[in-house]
Amino acid sequence: MELSRPQCEKWRLCSRPTYTWQRLLHLVFLLYTVSGQIRYSVPEEMKKGSLIGNVAQDLGIDLQRLRSGRARIVTGESIQYAELKADKGILVVNERIDREQLCGDVTPCSLSFEIILENPIELHRVIVEILDVNDNAPTFKNNVITLEISESAAVGSHFDLESAFDPDVGVNNLHNYVLSTNNNFVLKQHSNADGIKFAEIILQKPLDRELDPQLSLKLIAVDGGTPQRSGTVNIDITVLDANDNAPVFNQSMYKATVTENAPIGTYITTVNASDADSGSNGLVTYSFSNLMGHSANVFQIDSVSGKIYVADNIDFEKDKKYELRVGAKDHGGLTDASKVIIEVTDVNDNAPVINVMSFSSPVSEHVPVGSTIAVIYVKDSDSEKNGQIKCLIDTKLPFKIQSSLTNYYNLLSDIAFDRETVPEYNVTITATDSGSPPLSSTTTLHLKISDVNDNAPLFTKSTYVAYITENNTPGVSIFSVSAQDYDWNQNARISYLLEDTQVNGSPVSTYLSINSDTGVVHAVRTFDYEQIKELQLAVKAQDGGSPPLSSNVSVKILIQDQNDNAPQVLYPVQTGGSLVAEIVPRSAEVGYLVTKVVAVDVDSGQNAWLSYKLQKATDRALFEVGLQNGEIRTIRQVTDKDTVKQRLTVVVEDNGHPSRSATVIVNVAVADSFPEVLSEFTDFTQDKEYNDNLTFFLVLALAVVSFLFITCLVVIISVKIYRWRQSRILYQSNLPVIPYYPPRYSDTLGTGTLPHVYNYEVCRTTDSRKSDCKFGRAGSQNVLIMDPSSTGTMQRIQSDKSILDELDSPLEVSFVYVFTTSMRRCEIMKL
DSSP: OOOSSSSOOTTOOOOOTTOOHHHHHHHHHHHHTSTTEEEEEEETTOOTTOEEEEHHHHHTOOHHHHHHTTOEEEOSSSSOOEEEETTTTEEEEOSOOOHHHHHTTOSSEEEEEEEEETTTTEEEEEEEEEEOOSOOOOEESSSEEEEEEETTOOTTOEEEOOOEEOOOOGGGSEEEEEEOOOSSEEEEEEEOTTSOEEEEEEEOSOOOTTTOSEEEEEEEEEEOSSSOOEEEEEEEEEEESOOOOOOEESOSEEEEEEETTOOTTOEEEEOOEEOSOOGGGGOEEEEEESOOGGGGGTEEEOTTTOEEEEOSOOOTTTOSEEEEEEEEEETTSOEEEEEEEEEEEOOSOOOOEEEEEEEOOSEETTOOTTOEEEEEEEEOOSOGGGGOEEEEEOTTSSEEEEEOSTTEEEEEEOSOOOTTTOOEEEEEEEEEESSSSOOEEEEEEEEEEEOOSOOOOEESSSEEEEEEESSOOTTOEEEEOOEEOSSOGGGGOOEEEEOOOEETTEEGGGTEEEOTTTOEEEESSOOOTTTOOEEEEEEEEEOSSSSOOEEEEEEEEEEEOOOOOOOEEEESOOOSSSEEEEEEOTTOOTTOEEEEOEEEOSSOGGGGOEEEEEEEESOTTTEEEOTTTOEEEESSOOOTTSOSEEEEEEEEEESOSSOOEEEEEEEEEEOSSHHHHHHHHHHHHHHHHOOHHHHHHHHHHHHHHHHHHHHHHHHHHHHHHHHHHHHHHHHHTTOOOOOOOOSSEEEEEOOSSSOGGGOOEEEEETTGGGSSEEEEOOOSSOEEEEOTTOOSOOEEEOOSSOSOOOOSSTTOOOEEEEEOSSSSOEEEEEO
């Protein structure tokens, strides 16, 4: 029976009418003995993309499995004639298939390949039989066949003709010959044991050279295809004079052997034919006839001696046997023919060929032991033991190789991988045949081990300590942290983060930032040592794996002090309006303590070490300043000649680099009586502090104050009268009277950093910290207070305590009320 489709279902064969039922049953039996194979039959010369078969249906494999397993065709041939459409599960023609080019005269013609699937690996063998189509017409080697026949040739003489060659097979091959109509010859056809047809003409009527010296015939070769194809050659016959005897070979068939790859010119055998004629009619020449295809040029024959030699390379893998036809012809044109069979002996001249069909690289370091790393296909074109192959790998490597299907080997992992120990392997596979001497070939697989995030970053130090000087520029880098990760690529890509901690109640991110790539820590703000002296934080190093791994390290950043604060003088207070002077009696002895300059520096260390120097003085021989304590003392006995007005300029300097300083002016009055002091300091004040314009403003201010005083007095008297009248009304109405007390008054004792002898008691309200006034009592020293806005009196105040009360801060502005002995009012002095 004949199938209507070019492809066959699984386990079926397409057949042609010439197939016998016995051959069909035999092939089906063979197919069922090979597990995992499918076979299709397709005609040659199909268009590219033509359907061969539905492998998914025939193998019982789901289309999803084909796609997930990356199903593909593997073959050891250089040309891939079939293509697998994994998305449809079908097999289509990929390249033009020429059966004659692929198999020559070998029949049946088939090509085989494997379909491989991964995860897990599966192999399925596919055999595609190529069916012949009648696409080639019979052809002759030469356009003209030249014969020389003696006119004395007997009726019934045979004359061999050149055979036609048809590369098609079966019914499409050469079927018969047809000779053009003539009166002298008839055609007779013969077949060799291998099925090759050849023809000869038989003389049925004697030739007459004088009547027909030249005869021209046509030989037509016709194949059995549908439609039929044919080839024609002309036969030119020259009629010779009589030659009674034809050459005769001494053997009807010659046999010889030759080793493949025999050098060109190698002797094979000798054929011999004898001719009973004498002279030129008895001289015999030898030649090959009916040599077609690639075997036509493999051998050559000496036309005189009949020796046959190798003329081209002989390859056992291409042709294992040659059947030649040798003709002997005498000079009279008579011929004879004989057969020469040459068998080729195989030698081990082909090394195994290794083809890597599937190779998984890189492989995860956590891949299970025994996983398939690669599938290789090894082929040796030699036969018998020359083609038996063994595959080996280095036993020191953590791999093993196992055979799966015929000529297929699997490379398996033998131990668990660790990329951090060995990141890659060079696996050399050696394939050796069993020939003598054996031939081998090698291939090297470069296997990379892919990383798994199994190592956390590690810091190079257990803790970090860094220093930064205050008053830094925002954004300046302080130091850097560094961590290592033994993983690779993304799993070793480290990012640095600041842990979310609090510093002085604020997030650490308001103080510092870190470069996530380099680990460089930057200052976000300017630091002030006087506000914060150190930062404690934690830095996290996190890799880019999934899931990510991390580690922490503690970091301490110490703020270093800088001499950025000048000393601040707390005493004596420099007033803006009133003039303060220290009084020294003329009876003061040497070393008399005039006053003490008190200063502070908010810096630390040597930047806060203060020294006191006397810069200027009215009389430098009268006073000195203690270098460390700032005490101003007399250095000689005060005399009557000393000027009442003494002005000292004291410089307070810290020990920083560069140093900073502050200057304070101390006014000293050398006198025993107030009138003397008053007159001198009034002139001193007027001469140095004021000019003529100030007098106008003082008079104007006095007038305004007087007006306001009279207005306030009128208002107060009016309020008093109003309250008196209200109280009388209440008294007469018998209502209870609630006494009135001034609200929120309390007495406090000033405290601070000044020594006790410089403290003052004050009386103030409970809300006086919000006020700009402080009330003080007289101190222990004699202090002269002059108000340049008034030409009034000078008050002499005595007490055992200093003029200053402790301020809330060195920068606070307060008002000091100085009580006079004559009236309850205060003068306001701005510090």
